[in-house]
Amino acid sequence: MNSRAFHSVDGTYNFAYLDEQTKRMIRRTLLKAIAVPGYQVPFGGREMPMAYGWGTGGIQITASIIGRDDTLKVIDQGADDTTNAVSIRRFFRRVAGVQTTEETSKATLIQTRHRIPEKQLTEKQILVYQVPQPEPLWKLEPREVETRKLHAYSEYGLMHVKLYEDISRHGEIITTYDYPVEVNARHIMSPSPIPKFDNPKMAMMPALQLFGAGREKRIYAIPPYTRVRSLDFDDHPFKPQRFDKPCALCGAEEVFLDEVILDDKGDHMFVCSDSDHCRERRAAGHTGSRASDAADMGFVPTEGLN
Amino acid sequence: MYVATKGGESAIEATHELIAEERRGDTTVPELGTDQVRNQLGRAVDRVMTEGSLYDPDLASLAIKQAQGDMVEAIFLLRAFRTTLPRFGAAEPLDTSKMIIRRRISAAFKDIPGGQILGPTYDYTHRLLDFDLVKEGANATSAPEATATEQTMPRVTDILGAEGLMQAENREEIEAEPFDLGRQPMSFPANRDQRLQNLFRGDEGFVLALGYATQRGYGRNHPFVGEIRMGFVEVEFTPPELGFTISIGEIEVTECQMINQFTGTKDIQPMFTRGYGLAFGQSERKTMAMALVDRALKASELGEDRDHPPQDEEFVLAHSDNVEAAGFVSHLKLPHYVDFQSELSLLRGLREDALSTQDKEAAE
Amino acid sequence: MNALLEAQSVGHSYAGGQLGCEDVSFRLYPGEVLGVVGESGSGKSTLLGCLSGMIEPSQGSVRFDAGGQGLRDVFSLSEPERRLLMRTDWGIVRQNPRDGLRMNVSAGGNVGERLMAVGARNYTEIRGEALDWLTRVEIPSGRIDDLPRTFSGGMQQRVQIARILVSKPRLVFMDEPTGGLDVSVQARLLDLLRGLVRDLGVAAVVVTHDLAVVRLLSDRLMVMRQGRVVESGLTDQVLDDPQHPYSQLLVSSVLQA
Numbered sequence A: 001m002n003s004r005a006f007h008s009v010d011g012t013y014n015f016a017y018l019d020e021q022t023k024r025m026i027r028r029t030l031l032k033a034i035a036v037p038g039y040q041v042p043f044g045g046r047e048m049p050m051a052y053g054w055g056t057g058g059i060q061i062t063a064s065i066i067g068r069d070d071t072l073k074v075i076d077q078g079a080d081d082t083t084n085a086v087s088i089r090r091f092f093r094r095v096a097g098v099q100t101t102e103e104t105s106k107a108t109l110i111q112t113r114h115r116i117p118e119k120q121l122t123e124k125q126i127l128v129y130q131v132p133q134p135e136p137l138w139k140l141e142p143r144e145v146e147t148r149k150l151h152a153y154s155e156y157g158l159m160h161v162k163l164y165e166d167i168s169r170h171g172e173i174i175t176t177y178d179y180p181v182e183v184n185a186r187h188i189m190s191p192s193p194i195p196k197f198d199n200p201k202m203a204m205m206p207a208l209q210l211f212g213a214g215r216e217k218r219i220y221a222i223p224p225y226t227r228v229r230s231l232d233f234d235d236h237p238f239k240p241q242r243f244d245k246p247c248a249l250c251g252a253e254e255v256f257l258d259e260v261i262l263d264d265k266g267d268h269m270f271v272c273s274d275s276d277h278c279r280e281r282r283a284a285g286h287t288g289s290r291a292s293d294a295a296d297m298g299f300v301p302t303e304g305l306n
Numbered sequence B: 001m002y003v004a005t006k007g008g009e010s011a012i013e014a015t016h017e018l019i020a021e022e023r024r025g026d027t028t029v030p031e032l033g034t035d036q037v038r039n040q041l042g043r044a045v046d047r048v049m050t051e052g053s054l055y056d057p058d059l060a061s062l063a064i065k066q067a068q069g070d071m072v073e074a075i076f077l078l079r080a081f082r083t084t085l086p087r088f089g090a091a092e093p094l095d096t097s098k099m100i101i102r103r104r105i106s107a108a109f110k111d112i113p114g115g116q117i118l119g120p121t122y123d124y125t126h127r128l129l130d131f132d133l134v135k136e137g138a139n140a141t142s143a144p145e146a147t148a149t150e151q152t153m154p155r156v157t158d159i160l161g162a163e164g165l166m167q168a169e170n171r172e173e174i175e176a177e178p179f180d181l182g183r184q185p186m187s188f189p190a191n192r193d194q195r196l197q198n199l200f201r202g203d204e205g206f207v208l209a210l211g212y213a214t215q216r217g218y219g220r221n222h223p224f225v226g227e228i229r230m231g232f233v234e235v236e237f238t239p240p241e242l243g244f245t246i247s248i249g250e251i252e253v254t255e256c257q258m259i260n261q262f263t264g265t266k267d268i269q270p271m272f273t274r275g276y277g278l279a280f281g282q283s284e285r286k287t288m289a290m291a292l293v294d295r296a297l298k299a300s301e302l303g304e305d306r307d308h309p310p311q312d313e314e315f316v317l318a319h320s321d322n323v324e325a326a327g328f329v330s331h332l333k334l335p336h337y338v339d340f341q342s343e344l345s346l347l348r349g350l351r352e353d354a355l356s357t358q359d360k361e362a363a364e
Numbered sequence C: 001m002n003a004l005l006e007a008q009s010v011g012h013s014y015a016g017g018q019l020g021c022e023d024v025s026f027r028l029y030p031g032e033v034l035g036v037v038g039e040s041g042s043g044k045s046t047l048l049g050c051l052s053g054m055i056e057p058s059q060g061s062v063r064f065d066a067g068g069q070g071l072r073d074v075f076s077l078s079e080p081e082r083r084l085l086m087r088t089d090w091g092i093v094r095q096n097p098r099d100g101l102r103m104n105v106s107a108g109g110n111v112g113e114r115l116m117a118v119g120a121r122n123y124t125e126i127r128g129e130a131l132d133w134l135t136r137v138e139i140p141s142g143r144i145d146d147l148p149r150t151f152s153g154g155m156q157q158r159v160q161i162a163r164i165l166v167s168k169p170r171l172v173f174m175d176e177p178t179g180g181l182d183v184s185v186q187a188r189l190l191d192l193l194r195g196l197v198r199d200l201g202v203a204a205v206v207v208t209h210d211l212a213v214v215r216l217l218s219d220r221l222m223v224m225r226q227g228r229v230v231e232s233g234l235t236d237q238v239l240d241d242p243q244h245p246y247s248q249l250l251v252s253s254v255l256q257a
């Protein structure tokens, strides 16, 4: 990833929007984050031309590491065509002039909100997460002066109290997304609001995972091939979600599904949340139970939307 | 929903066109010029500059026009522009004792050296709608020459300070390299420079409400308006390559210094303490509120109880920024269907479990 | 036997110059219960704060023997060491149970927290221990999942005690453990405490202005007045044959009441 070029396509802003000083500062932060997996490194986050909460942390990381040769994919809720994903992709096309793609395998850099692609990522890829609240302990302890100590001294009993309460009240751990993980047997970390379905994908992932929280001004990272364990009890082990039906369009099993409401009489179907994965499977001839009416319902393949 | 979000690209383009059209409104009405905003909506410009933390009336006027008068949106526009600007360094501290004064009042003393100067203020207007303003050109009256006095006036708090009655500012903190809120993440516990910068660009409504709360007993600090002064001050800068100080221009600011009672402790003598407020342009309400909150945040260093939100720096400083706050509140509009799907399945599962236990119990 | 806790000329003045306590020295041995009595404002809570690592004394030293390593100055321990001590070897029973409990966490979760804090990760075992301890402090097992605010004051106090004793501390600090409770509840709680302290062999420092409490619980007694210890000795000895005029006054006023 280099950024030799200093001018964006439309000439007004620096390549990838941020000035080179800021990018350097963010890259230094990233190095520190990678060196201490799961530790939240404070950084001098900048105001971006998008609102806080809309991915400014992820955008700053992407802007700092993207080079002209990169191919960028942006997803929100697993899909490339959700409005905010489209908006972020447009932003980088405009200020960095890079190639964009919807195909997971063609991307070198993937910015995501709330999902990890279904397809196994490779060592040649970087996954950048947008994070709204980087502090996994915030619901139990809102004070930063205190949470910093809890992390520093590995005082993580409180986190298990929360899980204990879930089980005692509901018979199971009811956290379904943003499910806390322990990274490299040291730091407890928020995986961002991905469904817990995606948690196992974080462990020993060949790709580098970077997390940016713009409003809270924190960056953290999981280097490739790092141990990531979802918190649990020995006798109540972590269980990712399971869906009892396959995708209605491509027949995929073992994927995260979105529920689509079809009419006001309660007819609904479940389809892949990862739109590229679904498209690829359908192109390869896989079909689900309602594949035939898919076209009628507007589920056209999404190529060419860029 | 899955189907509805298709074609995001064209929808985004269309919405841009739509807001452009709405902004212009009825084309038979003349278009608003940014010079008109700058000249006739000065208080709006001042607020956008302050909370946008960029002193540039032209850009602030543009932001107000572009945002259709939505102040938080205009502040956001100015901030986003500001981040792209190169940074040369920190100016010398403003010397407000050398201010060219347009307005200056003290509520603590009747007579002060230099006198009280009312200047432009809404304080003594009756808040009656002035229907003459509906007609254009009706307001051509010329005010008595409201000249700024060239004479500099000593600050009331400095007079008290000379007598040793006013808490002196911490020299070490003054001489240290200032914190830079635009470049550094907040850290706690926060020093005064970080607190003041944060309050300066904090949302006026939020700071006002907190300041008001201190008056109503949520962190009382017995304030007196030592002095409010408004006018022009020079901005000085020492370029490292020159090694001496040069003036780089003049800006209009409002400054409020509150004098607050403090009864002293074993180590600290009884004295007055300071609450400080500053803002660009004419922003008296903001600076007064800021001064109240600044003083409330000194509670821990003065060994006072810290029982109320205005005294809690993590609470105040982390929530004052309206660009951050507006962004995070508005992000709830973004799709959350993955999280929601997870919650939905969980809820269905829990309800099923509950129903089957009920059935079992009923069968027994 | 080696001392567990040693106070040497401990004194503390507050920021306003107000004297909290002054020149307090004593040694506490494993399994021993020390009572501290004195009128309101005599410096009992201040002393307890200094002993339990919560208030750094302005004079003197407090040393504790953590895990047989010999006496070490509590305030020269690093912060993580001291925090670890507070959730393992030490237990602090607060006068107001609201200060010692997590009010938004169930009784079971409150009791289980200290186990989880030191690494317990088996839900069934944690719950089993919590249940066992709640039973020992006479909380009905059916209330294990209820929040503390649905409990009476006396019950909250008992949950607090279970929460601390579950991790088998070696030293417990109690500030007015029966304060704010009515007499019959007080008596039951004291009975319970006495049993637990004896069974577990924990040492304790119990602050109170109630002589009945110390007579029941403590082996030794210190009488404080205006920040200073005016008399100390075996509990029965001090109560039955007080030497200092102030102790005599204290004892006689109770007898009359």
Ligand SMILES: Nc1ncnc2c1ncn2[C@@H]1O[C@H](COP(=O)(O)OP(=O)(O)OP(=O)(O)O)[C@@H](O)[C@H]1O
Binding pocket: C014, C015, C016, C018, C019, C020, C021, C038, C039, C040, C041, C042, C043, C044, C045, C046, C047, C209
């Ligand atoms: N935070 C504080 N700041 C200043 N002075 C204090 C503070 N806490 C206690 N003091 C003073 O220290 C002295 C000892 O108080 P302390 O609370 O230790 O008494 P006590 O024996 O526990 O009384 P009680 O039986 O009423 O609880 C008192 O004179 C009190 O006013």
Ligand SMILES: [Mg+2]
Binding pocket: C044, C045, C046, C175
């Ligand atoms: Mg007390």
